[in-house]
Each structure stands twice: as C-alpha cells, then as structure tokens.
Amino acid sequence: MPDLLSTGVSGLLAFRAALDATGHNIANVNTPGYSRQSVNISSRLPVATDGPLIGSGVQVDNVQRTFNEFLAGEVRLSMSSFGRMNSFAALANRVDSLVADTTSGVGPGLQDMFDSIQAVADDPASLPARDALLGSAEALTERFRGLSSSYDQLESEVNDRVRDSVSTINGIATAIADLNGRIALARGVNANQEPNELLDQRELLIQELSGMIALTTNEQTDGSINIFIGNGQTLVIGSQNAELGTVPNQFDPTSLDVVYQGGGGTDSPITTSLVGGALGGLLDFRREMLDPARNELGRIATAMSLTFNELQAGGMDLNGLPGTDMFSVEGPRILGSSQNTGAGVVDVTISDLNDLTLSDYTLLYDGANHILVDSQSGQAVPMGGSGTALDPYTADGLEIVVSGMAAGDQFRIEPTVAAASSLAMTLEDPSEFAAALPIRTEADGANTGSGIISAGTVVDGSDPNLQTTSVIEFTGPNTYSINGAGAFAYTDGDPITINGAEFTISGTPDVGDTFTLEANTGGFGDNRNALAMGELSVAGVLDGGRTGMQDAYGQLVARVGSSTRQINAGLEASSMLLNNAQELQAGTSGVNLDEEAARMIQYQQSYQAAAQIINVADTLFQTLISSFR
C-alpha cells in the first residue's frame, strides 16, 4: 500500500518544481541563447506488497532544456556566411559610393581635362586656355590622390578590424574553453542532470564565434566541444584554447596577416585558409575588391602619365622647346620578403601599357630559375628574356631586371598600386604644355606636279636631328633625294621617316619638285600635338588597345558596382537563411508566454489537487483516530 501522505507530498514537490521551471522560463523569455526548460517527471514505483500494486506518487527525474543540435548547427553555419557578407558589404558599399559619383570623381575629372586640352587645341597660343588646362589637370591628379587616400584609409581600417576580430576570437575561444571545463566538471558530479545554463551560454558563444570565422565542431563524451578553424587548426580543445595573432605581411608591413599561435611558440600563417565570418569577409574584401580597385585606379594613373609624357616629349611648347613631362607617377612597387636571405635587387619598369594587368606578382627564385607567380590567380606567368639589364625578363607589360637573389627568396611586385597616390603634375608653367610639334612640312611654291605633303608627325622626339631641315627633291618620276643625296623609291602615300619625323607625300610630283621638312619655328598656332592628346580621351591605350582611360574608369565603377551588388544580394540571402535558421531554433527552444501561462495554470491546479490529497490523508487519519476515542 502506498503512503497517501507521501504520495501527496511527492505531487506537491514535483508540481512545485514544474512551477519553478515555468517561472524560470518566463523570467528568461528575453534572454539571448536561452533554451526553454521543462521538468521531467515519472511515476514512483509501487512498494512491493501482497496487495494491489499502486504506485507511490511522482518523482522529478531532471530538468531538461529543449534543444536541437542540428538546428543549432544550421544557425552556426548561417552565422558564418552572414558574418562574412555583412563585414564585406559594409566596406564594399563604401568603395562603391567612392567611385560611383557621376558628377565629381575621377571620370568627370578626366573629361574636364580632355575638354581643356581641346580648348587649347582651338587656340594654342592662348595663355588663359593653357592656364585652364593646367588647373583641370592639377584637379584631376588631386582626385586620383583623394580617391587613393580613401583606399588607404579603408586598408588601414581593414587592418584595425582584423586586429579587433582576432582579439574578439581569442576572447571567445578562452570563454568557450572555460565553459567546456565547467560543463565536464558538472557532468562528472551529476551525470543525470545536464548543466543547462552552461550549455546555453556555450552555444551562444559558439554562434558568436561562427559570426567571426567559419568553424567546425566536435562534441566529446565528457560534454566539451572542440573547435577547429581554417585547414583544421584546433582553436579550442577541451578546456584549452590556442590563440590567433596578427603580424605584418612579410612583403608589405602595412598589411596585417593572421597567424595561428599553436603550442611551442611557433606561428603559422593562416591568412589564406581563413574563410567565412566577419574576419574572412575582411580578408576577402581586401583581396577581391580593395586591391583590384586600387590597382585599376593606379593603372589608369600610370597610363595617363606615360601617354601624356610621351606625347609631351615629342611635342614643342610655346617657348619653342621640346615638351617636358606633364605628370610624375611612382613606378611598380617592389617589396622583398622579410625572410629573404640573399642581397637580391629587383628592378621593374612598365614597358607596354597594353599588356599591363591588374594583378600583383610574386617573383621566386628556386636556386636555378626565377618564377613569376600571379598573386591573384596563383598561376605562374611565363617570362621572356633572361633577367639581365640588357635582356630583361618580360611578362605582362613589365620588364624585370633581377640580380643577387638567394634560393627561396621572394619579391612581391605590385605594378600599379602606388601610382594613383603618387600621381602629380610636374608642369608648372602654362607655356610648357607642348601643343605643337617641333617640325612642319612645306611644298615648294614652284612645284609643278600634283604632289602633296602631309603635315607630319613625330615618331621619335629624342632624335637630335629632329629639327634639322631636310629637302626632298624629286630626281625622277619615282625617285627622290634627301638633301641632294641618295635615290629613294617613291610610292604614292607611303610614309617617309627622316630624323624621327614621319610624313607622307601623295600625288604625282614632277621631276625637280621639292618638299621641305623643317623646324616649326614660331609655330605657336600649331595644335597637332594637342589634338593627339585630345584623342587619348577615346584612344584604346590599355588591354591591347581595347580600353581607353575613360573606359577603364567606367569599367572600374561597373566592376565595383556589380561586386557590391552581388555582395549585397548575398547579404540579403544569407540574412534570410540566418533568419530562417534562428526562427526554427527559436520555435523549438524559445519561450512562448501563452504556453507558459497555460502550464502555470496547469501546474497550479495540480499543486492544489496534491495539497487536497494531503488534506484527505489527514481526514482519513483523523477519522481513524477519532474512532478509537
């Protein structure tokens, strides 16, 4: 026979516990990471007697949290991808708004400068037009430098954020390791009762860590969870955790790399294997968006500087002198690895704009050969030449002269990264803009044939005899002499090159007709060179002649815009996924107040009923006692 009083008390205790759990749930309705708890109860076994087997009440087995680890795993994964997109998108949107401005910015600045050049071409002798040109060119270089310094600022912000992320990750990892230890301890003390609060806290931290970096987990039998990142590096094992650190990049000390500080004081670089999460997003942003955008901007600056300087050199300014450089720009940046052992010297010049890419390169020496690797694609780039000053290596529009590298040494080559920030105007005097060409051509007035000479262009501005007068005299119907010497075959319309100047004669000159190539003395109204510079606004100077400078900037805007769009779309999708995963998890583990209210009523009524049992037991007992009175 069960003890009615004890049965009633067991009910009181059990329902009190259930009410406590309900109260706990209600109190934690807004606690992040909290999983609702319920009391597991079971009926107590009957006491073995000869009589009818009636159970002896109820007992509390344990308090269980409602938790689905698969749903939690889903949340962790979504957190990683959301974290990456979120940190990438925040920075990408800033690059996007930097380049996209259609009214200020580099694109309209280029247009302004080309307009000013045309205005000089309209009136080459006009100093006000030339002043305006110098002003717009200076403004353009400022825009290049301004945009570039915004990139630099983003770069340093990325560094700061990488440093912050790493310290956050280390902090979380330490907390998880600590909780692992306490969970294992609690489970050791009472294997029947899970440490629910500790488990919830740890899960919350793991989710937070997933938002910082992609990770995999492995639950141990003692209840602790091991965490791996990157290529399987252990971040947390049991109650121990490793740390991440930041070190300056071996090539570029201004850029931070992430290292894994395992045991034994060895740091192994893991920057490239870190994916996902806010940290992964930062590293991806730097690699996929910031570096290419900066290189593209630098490539445009390089193209502008090289093409204008070349035309300047072949032109003649208002003082009758050969043009000097219009822009100055820093050439390729060459960075030796901090681990190099040799005294290697690498010199790189840009030889062909048409082949110039947006990539950075690493030059390795394996003891026998130099190998050039495209840092973006990781592919080796075939090089021509032998790397000496007389026969430099040639690859992707670069000429590389290398000496003194030891086996294993590495150099990073960044062809255009420094160009935009260093672009500057070197022309200060408006009269130094070389709108004219140093040569002109003339047909003799006494010519009787129909021969016409073209205005002429300069193919080699450095030829010392460029401005020497040359007289072309037709000595026969199809032959001519130059300054009375030689007999050259005449072909109607074929270019003739003398002393770095090129022109054509067409038509049928008579014997004795003469044409003159001479210095363009006093040619202040000549605009041929300015016209040629004006044509650079549409001329294809990059990508094998397919891309002009303005096109290149348009492409930069489009590329940044479409990457940003893609990232924003990705952010939306991952935020949706995360939302779904969190909603599912909240649906399972979250507290519903109506449900708790119902439970509260239920347990309250049960508690009242159990109390009645005690009352009845008492009444029975009183009845029995009074019968003996």
Add this chain to the structure above:
Amino acid sequence: MRISTAWAFNTNSQQLISLQAQLNETNQQIASGRKFLSAADDPVAVARVHEINAALGRNDQYQRNADFALNRLSLEEQALKDTGELLQRARELGVQSLSDALSPGDRAMIASEIRDSLEHLMQLANSRDGDGNYLFSGYSVETQPFTRTAAGVTYQGDQGQRLLQISETRQIADGDPGSLVFEQVPTGNGTFVTNADLANVGTGVIGEGSVLDPAVPFDGPYDISFPTPDTAEVRNGSGVLIATTPFTEGTSIQFDGLAVEIDGAPAAGDSFQVTASSTQDIFTTLELFAQALESPPADPAARAQFNNAVNNTLADVDQGIDTILRTRAKVGSRLTAIEQQIDSNENFSLVLNENLSSLQDVDLTEAVTRLTLQATSLEAAQASFTRIQGLSLFNYLR
C-alpha cells in the same frame, strides 16, 4: 508551429525596419529624381551613365571647337570676299586703262588707286582673329605673314593648317596658309604666259592665249618671231623651227596644241615669247600694274608694250580672282560642313540625353504609387503588430 514570444517581437520589429528602409529608398528616389542611388543598385546602368556623361562632355567640347572654327572661317571668308572685290576692281581698272581715250593724268589716278588697293590688300592678307592671331600665317600665328622687303612682299608664315576636332571622327581646317591664297597664284592662263619682246618696234599686242590640246606636251619656251610683218615663225624650247605661218591680224597662231592671238601690226624682227606658267604673288601683280601705269607710253610701240603689260596683268588678276574664289569655295564648304556637324552634334546630344534620362531618371508616377503602397503596408504592419502583441493569456489571469 510554436512561436517563441521573444522571436515574434524580433521578427515584427525587423519587418517594420525593412518596410521603413524600402519606404526611405523610394523617398530618396523621388527626392533625387534618380533611379539608383549607388553603382550597386544597377552597375550596368551606372557604367552606361558614366559613358554617356563622358560622350556628352566630349560632344559639348566638339560644339565649342566647331564654334571656334566657324568664327575663324567666317573671318577668313570676309577677308577673302574683300580681297575678291578688290581684285575685281583692279580688273575693271585694267580694262579701263587699255582705253585709248585715257589721258596720262587718268592713268596716274588709276595708278594711285591701285597703290591704295595694294595697301588694303596688305591689310587683308595680314588679318587677325579676335585673339590677335594672324589668319593667314599657318602655324606661325604670331608672325605677320606678309611683309614688304626690298624684293617685294614676302611670305613669312608657313604652310601649316590647324585642324580642329568637331566630332569623334572629324577634324576640319580652321584656315588656309597665306602662301596658297596670296602667294602661289599661277601666271598667264595657268598653263603658259605670253610676252612681247621689249625690243619690239611694231604695235603687236599678244593675247593670253589658250590650250587647244592638253595632251600635247609643252615644249617651251616658244619664240614667235616675225621675219616679215606677214610671216610668223615658231620655234620651240630647243630652238627648232616647228611652224611657219602667214600672219593676218585677228587670226590665231597655232602650234603644239596651243593658240595665241596677236593684234596690231608687228614689225619685221619683232618677237613674242610663250613660256610655261609659274606662280607670282598678287602683290607683285598689282605692283607691276601700277608701275606700267606710272610710265605712260609715248609712241605706238610703247603703247603696244603697255597693252601687253596690262594684258599680262589682267590674266594674272584673273588667276588671283580664281584662286580667291576657289579658296572661298573651300571655306564655304567647310562652313557648311561645320554647320551640318553642329546640327548632328546637337541631335546626338539630344539622343544621349534621352538615353541618360531613360537610364537614370525615376518614373515619378510609378515611384509615387510605390511610395503610397509601401506606406500603406507599413501602417498595416504597425496596426497588426499592436493588435497581435496585445493578445496574451496573462491578460485573463486575474
């Protein structure tokens, strides 16, 4: 499905935020009039807008260039028109001066008018544009193209011809070097020049002649001599006698595909020369005319010499008028071309602006409708949020 109370609040507030964000974006689109607020909204369209803005900028510059060329060419056109009129007047004076009725005083007056014309011609040839640059000196815009020297008027400019960019693919000359306009004017009839020997004593006056058969090569200088007053002998450049014809006043003498006419009565021993045409600047032409006028003929032979000289002048002035007319025709066709280009640039600009507008301008009707719709859904969401969150079992536990 279970609803977590905290999550329900969370979801609701997120939805309200997202609705507000959409409303805000539409609001910004309406306020700015732009479809997209950043490149990421529509990268392709933004890149296209960049291209179109660049093309529009270039087009505007081409229009300014065209205006420049138009101005310069109009100035040149005016100078050429004046020059043409001046030469036309000189031609009339030349014809007048041939009249027997003129007194030496009349000739002197004509001479002085020609001298004035020469001065005027110098001014025209040295015309400048609004910036003080010479119109007719080629590239050397700061060098006065025509100056007087002991040897006559000489050209100091060059043969450069400045081109201006008036469209993506078209460059047009904004002037002509003075050497081609004023200096290199053919003499005679353009093929040959006729001259009377200065030692002639008869009254023969030779006309400018004409080419009958251009296929026959010119083998001059030819010499037409009169062994007797009725016989003309023609010798070619090598001194070979190629024709002997009886001479009758008023009939032409023909040889090697050429015809020349001699009026008056050449005396025995007189000769005339037919030389290949060369070039002569029009200043010299007028100068020679003035000089001829300033030495009045005393006798019939001198009269014939005078008439010969004036004939030459007339031929040369005709060539000058012809050169000016041809240059004016070129300038005129350039002016037409520029005006056409300006029109087509304007059309192009119109098309580009339409493209630009369709790319980036927001459709206001659609945007305002969208705004109303979004505002309505936000209000509905707010109403339903307060309604649903008011439902709780705890409300009934009293």
